[in-house]
Every structure is written in C-alpha cells, then in structure tokens.
Amino acid sequence: MRGTEAQASVLIADLAVRQPTERLLARALEAACHHRLLELDFARAHKAVKDSSGMGQLSDMEGGYAAYRISKTALNAVTAILAAELRGAVAVNAVCPGWVKTDMGGKNAEREVSQGAAGAVWLALDAPQDFTGNFTRDGKVIPW
Numbered sequence: 309m310r311g312t313e314a315q316a317s318v319l320i321a322d323l324a325v326r327q328p329t330e331r332l333l334a335r336a337l338e339a340a341c342h343h344r345l346l347e348l349d350f351a352r353a354h355k356a357v358k359d360s361s362g363m364g365q366l367s368d369m370e371g372g373y374a375a376y377r378i379s380k381t382a383l384n385a386v387t388a389i390l391a392a393e394l395r396g397a398v399a400v401n402a403v404c405p406g407w408v409k410t411d412m413g414g415k416n417a418e419r420e421v422s423q424g425a426a427g428a429v430w431l432a433l434d435a436p437q438d439f440t441g442n443f444t445r446d447g448k449v450i451p452w
Contacts, residue, residue, distance in 0.1 A: 356394075357431045358387045360402040360443065367451035384443060384452055391441030399440040403427040406445060 363373060364380025384402055391400040405424030409417040430447050431439075442449045 354398055354437065355432055355435070356390065356398055356400045357428050358383055358400070358402040359428060360384055360387070360404055362404045362406075362445065362450070365443075365451060387443070388441060388452065395440060399431075399435065399437050401431050401435070401440060402443045403431055404443065404445040404450065 360383050361376070361380040362368065363377050364382075364384050366381060369377065369381075387400055387402040390398075394400055405427060406419045407413050407417040408419045408421055408424035409415060410421060410424075413419075427444055427446055431444065443452050444450060
C-alpha cells in the first residue's frame with residue numbers, strides 16, 4: 309500500500325505545480341477515486357494506514373511547500389471518506405510520522421526512522437478495529 313499512497317501523493321503534487329486550478333481539482337478527484345479502488349483491494353486486511361503529514365492539516369496550515377501540503381490534505385480527505393464508507397469493515401486511519409531522517413527529511417530531521425514508523429505499525433497491528441477515521445501522531449489523535 310505504501311507505494312500506491314506515494315504514487316497518489318506524487319501525482320497530486322505534480323498536478324498542483326503544472327495544472328490550472330480547475331484541472332487540478334478534477335485530476336485530484338480522479339486520482340482519489342483511482343486510489344479508492346486500489347484501496348478496496350486491501351479490504352481483506354481490515355485495516356488501511358495512510359502515510360500523511362502534519363503539513364496537510366487544515367487546522368494548522370501555513371505557507372510554503374504548497375504542492376506537498378495540497379497532496380497530503382487530499383490524502384487526508386480520502387482517508388476520512390474511506391473511513392466513513394468502510395466503517396465496520398475496514399479501519400482506515402492516517403498517520404503523521406513527523407520529520408524523519410530519510411532521503412526526504414534529511415540528516416537534520418528530528419526523528420529516527422524507527423520513531424517515525426512506530427505510529428503506522430501501531431495502527432496496522434495494535435490499534436483496536438473500531439479505531440477508524442483518525443489522523444494520528446505518536447499514537448494520539450491530532451486535528452485534521
């Protein structure tokens with residue numbers, strides 16, 4: 309699933325830079341629908357964890373990195389929609405790993421990879437099945 313999520317995020321981010329607003333919204337919706345169909349293939353797992361970012365939080369939106377922020381905000385919306393549509397069958401949540409020391413995060417990032425991954429692992433393996441429709445960081449619910 310991680311590769312699929314990354315592809316959807318990259319597609320939306322790329323569109324944010326290259327397309328006029330109307331086309332961006334239409335293509336983002338198309339990507340979200342395609343992503344939803346791919347997600348349903350994983351319904352047998354009974355849990356779906358979306359790798360998001362606090363930079364996509366509407367409650368704490370700031371300037372800069374517009375394409376990345378838009379892609380993560382769209383991913384958060386798809387997560388909330390899927391959680392509502394699949395409630396009772398599949399637990400769907402998003403997780404913010406924080407600023408992690410990866411190729412993207414760089415060496416000055418605040419967290420080790422294991423720290424960033426811990427929240428996603430908890431959601432996938434240990435979170436209760438009825439814990440769904442949430443955006444989390446460090447196992448705690450954060451605002452969308």
